[in-house]
Amino acid sequence: MVKLFRLLKPYTAYIFAIVSLLFIQVISDLYLPTLMADLVDIGIVNKDISYIIRIGGFMLLIAAGGTLCAILATYLSSKTAVGFGKIVREKLFSKVESFSLREFDTFGTATLITRTTNDVTQIQQVSVLILTMMVTAPLMSIGGIVMALRQDVSLAWVLVVVIPILFSIIGITLFKGLPLFKLMQEKLDKLNLVLRESLTGIRVIRAFNRIDKEKERFDDANADLMNNAIKINLIMAVLMPVMMLIMNLTTVALVWFGALRIDSGDMQIGSLMAFIQYATQILFSLLMLVMLFIMIPRAEVSAVRINEVLETGLDIKDPETPKIADQKRGVVEFQDVSFRYPGADQPAITNITFRAKPGELTAIIGGTGSGKTTLVNLIARFYDVEKGRVLVDGVDVRETSQKELRAKIGFAPQKTVLFSGAIAENIRYGKQDATLEEIKHAADVAQATEFISELEEGFEHTIAQGGTNLSGGQKQRLSIARALVRKPEIYIFDDSFSALDFKTDAKLRAALRPEIAEATVFLIAQSVSTVRDADRIIVLDDGQIAGMGTHTELLNTCEVYRELVASQLSEEELG
Amino acid sequence: MSEERSTKKDKGFSGGGPGGGPMGAFGKPVVKAKDFKGTFYRLLNYLKPQRTKFLIVFLFAGLSTIFSILGPKIMGKGITKIGEGFGAKMMAVQMGKPVPSLDFAYIGNIVLILIGLYLISAAFGYVQQYIMAGVAQKTVYKLRKEVDEKLANLPLKFFDSRTHGEILSRVTNDIDNISTTLQQSLTQLITAIVTLIGVIVMMLSISPLLTLIVILTLPLYMIVTISIAKRSQKQFAAQQKSLGELNGHVEEMYAGHKLVKAYGREGESIATFNLINEKLYTAGYKAQFISGIIMPLMRLVSNLGYVIICVVGGVFATRGLIPLEIF
Numbered sequence: 001m002v003k004l005f006r007l008l009k010p011y012t013a014y015i016f017a018i019v020s021l022l023f024i025q026v027i028s029d030l031y032l033p034t035l036m037a038d039l040v041d042i043g044i045v046n047k048d049i050s051y052i053i054r055i056g057g058f059m060l061l062i063a064a065g066g067t068l069c070a071i072l073a074t075y076l077s078s079k080t081a082v083g084f085g086k087i088v089r090e091k092l093f094s095k096v097e098s099f100s101l102r103e104f105d106t107f108g109t110a111t112l113i114t115r116t117t118n119d120v121t122q123i124q125q126v127s128v129l130i131l132t133m134m135v136t137a138p139l140m141s142i143g144g145i146v147m148a149l150r151q152d153v154s155l156a157w158v159l160v161v162v163i164p165i166l167f168s169i170i171g172i173t174l175f176k177g178l179p180l181f182k183l184m185q186e187k188l189d190k191l192n193l194v195l196r197e198s199l200t201g202i203r204v205i206r207a208f209n210r211i212d213k214e215k216e217r218f219d220d221a222n223a224d225l226m227n228n229a230i231k232i233n234l235i236m237a238v239l240m241p242v243m244m245l246i247m248n249l250t251t252v253a254l255v256w257f258g259a260l261r262i263d264s265g266d267m268q269i270g271s272l273m274a275f276i277q278y279a280t281q282i283l284f285s286l287l288m289l290v291m292l293f294i295m296i297p298r299a300e301v302s303a304v305r306i307n308e309v310l311e312t313g314l315d316i317k318d319p320e321t322p323k324i325a326d327q328k329r330g331v332v333e334f335q336d337v338s339f340r341y342p343g344a345d346q347p348a349i350t351n352i353t354f355r356a357k358p359g360e361l362t363a364i365i366g367g368t369g370s371g372k373t374t375l376v377n378l379i380a381r382f383y384d385v386e387k388g389r390v391l392v393d394g395v396d397v398r399e400t401s402q403k404e405l406r407a408k409i410g411f412a413p414q415k416t417v418l419f420s421g422a423i424a425e426n427i428r429y430g431k432q433d434a435t436l437e438e439i440k441h442a443a444d445v446a447q448a449t450e451f452i453s454e455l456e457e458g459f460e461h462t463i464a465q466g467g468t469n470l471s472g473g474q475k476q477r478l479s480i481a482r483a484l485v486r487k488p489e490i491y492i493f494d495d496s497f498s499a500l501d502f503k504t505d506a507k508l509r510a511a512l513r514p515e516i517a518e519a520t521v522f523l524i525a526q527s528v529s530t531v532r533d534a535d536r537i538i539v540l541d542d543g544q545i546a547g548m549g550t551h552t553e554l555l556n557t558c559e560v561y562r563e564l565v566a567s568q569l570s571e572e573e574l575g
Numbered sequence: 576m577s578e579e580r581s582t583k584k585d586k587g588f589s590g591g592g593p594g595g596g597p598m599g600a601f602g603k604p605v606v607k608a609k610d611f612k613g614t615f616y617r618l619l620n621y622l623k624p625q626r627t628k629f630l631i632v633f634l635f636a637g638l639s640t641i642f643s644i645l646g647p648k649i650m651g652k653g654i655t656k657i658g659e660g661f662g663a664k665m666m667a668v669q670m671g672k673p674v675p676s677l678d679f680a681y682i683g684n685i686v687l688i689l690i691g692l693y694l695i696s697a698a699f700g701y702v703q704q705y706i707m708a709g710v711a712q713k714t715v716y717k718l719r720k721e722v723d724e725k726l727a728n729l730p731l732k733f734f735d736s737r738t739h740g741e742i743l744s745r746v747t748n749d750i751d752n753i754s755t756t757l758q759q760s761l762t763q764l765i766t767a768i769v770t771l772i773g774v775i776v777m778m779l780s781i782s783p784l785l786t787l788i789v790i791l792t793l794p795l796y797m798i799v800t801i802s803i804a805k806r807s808q809k810q811f812a813a814q815q816k817s818l819g820e821l822n823g824h825v826e827e828m829y830a831g832h833k834l835v836k837a838y839g840r841e842g843e844s845i846a847t848f849n850l851i852n853e854k855l856y857t858a859g860y861k862a863q864f865i866s867g868i869i870m871p872l873m874r875l876v877s878n879l880g881y882v883i884i885c886v887v888g889g890v891f892a893t894r895g896l897i898p899l900e901i902f
Contacts, residue, residue: 032878039889045665047893056886063878070871078863086856093825093848097841101833109829116825121818128863188747195723195746199739202731211727218723226716229754233708241639241700248646248693255650256686259657263677269661273654380837403839411837419827429838464735465827486838
């Protein structure tokens, strides 16, 4: 938390102003009972009406001044705390946006979302409290003690008895309650998780009639949450009445012992009344502090989670003087490349060497987990290689800027991602200044025009988050159109045809051919029929190149490929 | 008077429950319901099965409050007695007579009564909170369950036109808000009403004129509360909206991180984020400010009444029209 507070620097002047304003406000609050004591002890006892009115007017002034300070302080602290939240949020988001896939994967999408949203809100709320209470409460209790002592020293022993009792009761409650508070967050997360899962999988759940099963899961999490909340509330149910009781009994004690002091002529009646008020102020300030200390551990958890993100070192950085490839063509070359995912024992790919030129279609085939996606991820420098070099247009991808590099690439990922918004906007994501003509053309090639024109609003049709209102094949076609509109030098289609039916697949392929004739194309595929026309087929087996060449070459030379073909194609197709 | 002031502070303060921080329930009406009456009646429906428990809660809350109001009244008697004794002492000193002692038998009695009273009040308060703890949570549990069941029956179109974050926040955050409100505001309302009536009765029994002064300050409270609540509702709605927008953007960008990277759109993504963040900041600090000034303004109003009573009461007291106990 303290680390995060460094981000408050632009607000230093505000914070000083807040502290001073609150200081004045506390003093004015503390001064009122003393004035009242004077009013009683001097004004009433001496029956001096003009004195009473004078002091009364003075009290009004003080009260108004105090309120003014409080309002100003609230204004500044609102700006500071909410501004603080804004800064933290901004820092977090741009940090995450700069994450490579490697750093992103170590956290995971879900927790990064919570960290950027809920955790920041939590921090912001606590900073509001800290900015106001953290200043007022100690000032109030110290000031209250000083003022109370000024009224009467020997009555203070009542406070000396009460305060430890108060603290021990709070201590016991905290000791019992804090673990439950922490659990509360966990249970809420669990409920969120269950619900989120059933939202993302809503179509599957309904299709397979798993609704009741999901309901049961939700109910379990829900009941769990309720039971924990009830436990907490039962503890709180003891705390509040006991607190009130202690406060009230303190007052009673003060009256009794104050009466004794008055009887012996050591104290005046007005002083006793002021003392009682000070005592209440002190106890309430202490309670406020305690509440703050309940809040802080919860915020601390959030702060730690935020700091984890902010302090993550960036794995992939642009060089200080990025080299720019002189020729703008799209030659991709792997030189003895090996790579392993963080924490993995086995490398994902080993000793990969090949060279792909513009106008060539390189197909990559192999079983699940054979490293196909990993290989193309390295071209876009989503990860850095462990050994060897990846060259694009003769320049090591680590020596050029990521922006420069990725501007050359049109990428259609394995897991299709669409953003909420119009279809046209989604395609335009590939090229920001694309005209409607370009978008329509890309959709045409991707065989998307047909289904788009069937939609009510055509290209302006709104896509739901994650594209849940489109079929898998429709999403893939939009994803391909998005890559096409970019007109890049390098295309990467990571299993992007998998959800297309046979007819659409053939039509798309035919339309695609002239479109990408000039480019270097990488195509990851599961089926042999998709890759047999490729200029080069790379057969990956367990991260290693098991064979490389054309379909006919591989049939003769590569055992792994032959097995693949045999499992997929019929005898006559084998040719 | 000091007692009454302290109960007031307590109300803004008792938000120790889960979720709602201090002052959580106060001045934070999030998004305004379109059909408030209908929504309110529906909520009442949910409470129906727990009717008897609610009645018990209200009864105990009322009793607890009555006992705690009786406190200051009796305490006042004690202080007046001390005051009288004090005055007598002064007179005696002035006239050179032997100084009389305070009436400790009387004061002692009052102290004992007070202790008993506060103990009973605390016990009632505990019973009320004990029952309420279960009642509120069970209602919320049922509410959540029904929302989940409803979700299972909604057409897919509903899910397509909303981001997951939005639906999630209804089931968790929004229902949490209801829970806090049920748990705190409802009993607070009862307590406040009983306190109000009780205190007015008590004050009337002490001095009708001073009561009038206090009652005259009540519209001030109302004006302050209503005008602030109006403004804060608008700002909170704006804040909630920006927050939803921000959450939606974050969720999408993170889910599509690979794509954002592949197409080099980090800059645009951050720019959009900053835009929403700025909006959230503007709405957020205003909402925070408006809800933050409720407490100081309330304190000003109560201080105002307090000072007026001090002065008027003081003037009266010098003329012997009323005893000292009004303080």
